[in-house]
Each structure stands twice: as C-alpha cells, then as structure tokens.
Amino acid sequence: MKVRSYGVVMALIAIAAALAAPLVADPFWMTLITQIYIYGLLALSVDLLLGHAGLYSLCQASFFAVAAYTTAILQVRYGYPTIVAAPAGLIAGTLLAVLYGSAVRTRGVYFILITIALGYIIWGAVYRWASFTGGDNGITNVPPPSVAGFSIASQTAYYYFVLTVVILCAFGYRILIRSPFGLSLRGIKGSESRMQSLGYRTTMHLYAAFVISGLIASLAGVLYVYYNRFINPVAASFQISVEVSLMAIVGGSGTIVGPFIGAGVFLGLRNWVSSFFELHTAVMGAVFIATVLWAPSGIVGLVERWRPGIGKPKDQP
Template sequence: MSAVSGLLAPRTAAIAMAVLLLLVLPLWVGNAYYVNIASQILFFAVFALALNVLVGYGGLTSLGHAGLFAMAGYTAALLLARGHGHLVADTAALLVTVATAAVYAVLSLRATGIGFLMITLAIGQILWGIAYRWASLTNGDNGVNVSSRPMPFGLDLSGADGFYYLCLVVFLACVGSMAVVVRSPFGASLRGTRDQERRMAALGYDVWLIRFWAFLLSGFWSGVAGLLFLYYNQFISPQVVALTTSAEALLMVIAGGTATLLGPIVGAALVVIMKNVVSAYIVRWNMVLGIIFILIVSFMPEGLVPGSARLWAWARHRLRHGKPKPAAPGPVAAPPASGGKEGVR
C-alpha cells in the first residue's frame, strides 16, 4: 500500500498542477491569439482521444474519422442557418453523428487491419463527396456560416477567454470519461479484443458488439470536437471532411502514443502548434512536421509519451546505479607442468 500511495501522490500532484495551469492560462498568456491556439489544442485533443479509443485500445486504425468530425459541424450549422436554436442544433448534431458512427461500424467491422482502414477511408471520401457536390444542401465550396456562439447559462462565449473555458470544461469531461472507460471492465474487454480476438470469442465475449460500442463512444466525442471546431471558426466547409483531417488526427494519436490518455493530447499540441505557430516562421512547416514524425517513429516507435517515460526510467536507473563496474581480473593461471612422454628421458 505504501508503494502504491507513493506512486499515486506524484501523479495526483502533477494532474492537479496541470489543471491549475490550464485554469489560469488566459491570465499568464494574456494574448488572445495564443488563447485561441490553446482552444484549438483542447478540442483537437478531444478529437484525438476519440480516435484513440479505436486505434489505441481497439487496435482498429481509421482513416475516415473526419466524416464524423464534420458531420456534427454540418448538422448544427445547417439547423442554425434554418433558424433553430443552439440546443436543438447541437443535440441533433450529436444524435446524427452517433447514428453515422453506427453506420460506420456496421460497414467497417466486417474486416480488421487494412480492410477496416480502407472501408473507413472509403466512407470518409463518400461523405466528402456529398459535402463538396451536394451544393444545394451544403453550399459546396462556399461552406456554411454560423453567426453566433451559444450562451450556456448566460455565459458569453464570444471572446477568446470565454470560449477557451468552454473548451477546457469539455476537454476535462472527455479525459475523465476516457479514464473511467479505460479502467472499466468494458475497457479491459476492448483491449482484450485488440490483443487476443480469438481467445475473447472463445471465452464467450461478443467481439463485434464490444467494438461497435467503442465505435459509438468514439463517434460521440468526435461529434463534440466537431461542434467546438464549428463554433471556434463559425464556419464549416468540405475541407474539414477531407482525408487530410483524418490523417492529422491519426498523426496526433500515433505521435503522442497510442493506448494512453496523455499521448493524443501531446500529439494534438504538436500538430496544432506546427500548423499555427511554426508555420508563421517556416514556409515548409509540413516538411518539418514530416521529419519530426519520422524521427518519432524511428527512435520512439511507441510514441512521445511512452518513449519519454522509457528514457526517463532508463536515465533514473543509470543515475541510481551508475555504470556497471568491470569484473576484477582473476588470478593468472600457472602454465601447465611439463609431463608425459616429453618429460621422460
């Protein structure tokens, strides 16, 4: 018990410190531009955490999650454009996104591995084609504008600080729910389907149903992230549904570390900062991001967070025990005495 409490105390203190820093971030940043960057990191972290449910814990790599991300945004934007309130539009958007995730699951869970990836990619491209070509509904390349942000409990979200705190509340709720799910029997069974699918089926678990519920959970939080994206930009277009968005989300998960809660958050911060901050100084920021990703895959294939933890454990072990001392030389063996026929004269 003492060892467990000793491990939990630093982790709890680190979590409390991180939450405190996030709460006061607008105060010590002071610049609305960087507060908006922080908001982007938070809602893209929610998106990456949603995708991580499938990629990290379910072992199912999806390249079509941009469709779920954009489905919520488009549904809410179109309903708002037709005069509906924010509550109705947002509720309908989440319901439609979860229903779309169910369709994704029914079609894509027929396969695993590369087959699953290709089916999700195909569905995502179909949704992109609808958003791009069905101009009478989606307004095509011109996109859909949203004139205002919601005001929950009368709170003004029009400014950078107000919207940041909305993103922070949603982000903390997402992380908390993911932590509960990961540590629950459902999370254990989902990891079991990732590691030993046949054994789980032999034990009586419905592998397809477990993955189906995981898909719905992933779809729900993807929809929440899509709504935050819509209200942040107050605009949505077919570009959001493109393959690039799905690839960036997958890059966030892999770069930070799959099957971890902190990994997708770190990956989201890396990609958002590269897109919005580094791109202001480096024209070829895509190339820099690609180089960083290659380095991560080459030297930390498990991701930045698990890889950093491994290096830290190795460094701490070396500091505690030092380099192993070379073995002391043993006594020099005496040459064998002459004998035998050669010694007899």
C-alpha cells in the same frame, strides 16, 4: 502507489496551468490552445479505437464534420437555438458512427482502407452537395453558442467552456477504459481469437467502441464549429483524419494525456514552422516518418522510458 500519486500531481498541475492560461496568454495563444483541446479530443476519439481496440480508423473527420455541419446548418440556415442545434449535431455524428460501424466486420488493413473510403463519402457530400452544405465556401457566420439567454461570446469564456467539456470527457474516458469494457477491448487488441474462445462477442465490443469513438469525435465537431464560427469541407478531409491519428501516436497511444500532448506538439510545430519555412507540409510529413520509425510509443512513451526512479520501463505495444 508512488506512480499513482505522480500521475495525480501531474494532472492537477496541468489543470491548474490550463485554468491560469487566460491570465497570461494573448489572443493568439488562446486561439491555439483552444484548438489544441478540440483537436486533442478528436485525437482521443481515434485513440479509443487505436490504443485500446487495435483498430485504425481513418474516417474520424467524418463524424467531426457531420456534427459540425449539422449544428451550423440548423443554427444559421434554420435559426434553431444552440440548445437544439448542438445536441442535434452530436446525434447526427453519432448516428453516422452507428451506420459506419459496420466496418468493424473487417480487420486490419481492410478496416483501414474501408474507413478511408467511407471518410471520402462525407467529404464528397459536403463538397459537392453545394445547395445544402455551401460547397467550397461552407457555412459561415455561425453565432456564438447561447443557452437560456447566456451567450458564451468572449474568447476567454469559450476557452473555459471547452476546457470544462474536455476535462469532463477525460474523466468519463478514464472510467470507460478502466471498466470491464475497456479491459475487454484491450483483450481483443491483444488476441481476438482468445477473447472469442472465452465467450466474448468481440465484434459487438468493437462496434460499441466505434460508436463511442464517433460520439467523442462529434463532440469535438460541435465544439469546433462554435470556436471557428464557420465550417468548410476541409473539416471532413482525409488529411484531418490522418493528422489527428498522428497526434494520438506522437503524444502516446493508449493514454489519456497522449492525444492532447500530441495535438499540442503537432499544432504548435505547424504554426511555428509555417511562419518561416515554405515547405511546412513536408516537415509535417517528416514528423510522421520519424514518429513511426523512432518513437512509435510517442512522447509519453519516451518520458516513461527516461523518468528516473520509477521501476522498470513498461513496454507499450
């Protein structure tokens, strides 16, 4: 009971702080925080597979980029309104996940390698198919989203919009992972053969999780393109897929706040380090190494371990 109320209080404090942020933060911080929400959402999509289903997907940037590109191309080149372009982006990214979902036929290291290769298809497509995607330059001048005459043009308005979407997603995600479906995913992560002998169609469960993960990543992609107002092949790169999975792990895999905390730490650290140290990619690499070796359960795991007064520390696998 105590643990539960602790969690609720923390969630309420976090939401209150997020709501109040625009009152105190300057544009630099607002940009960074919005970015943290969007990447946090992408990291959450990684963690549905990683933290619950035990699958490590390295092609999440593909869904993100396909959704973002679809929305951008429809809006900029064909002049469709947001009400068409944004859902189309979501659908395109999710359809790609439906297609790529065949990767769940494999497990373990094969799954990792295959998703890397699948991710490169999209990167190659957006990079080389220049006549359609704009190649290296990408798609620029994406207008602010507007629905039925209302335009979400100001930075603060868009901040609140992203925050609302993220909170709704977090609630939906919470329901999902606490459902029997979420339980069976964790059952598969624990022991797939056991779940199979209990009569579960494990591959179908993993496939469904993969598609839902693709949907969340696509949502992040649509939010990203309206936030950034342009999109280029970097969004589809392997590096993005790796970075968001690191965010999920740094924050705490298997939790909801973890990926967002991880996104905050990662983006905050990168911004800070790159302002005074030339080798900032090396520093990020060192963070990878340190996390894997010393904090595999992430920041949430560290906090759980040191939080006083609440029973025994739980071992997060």
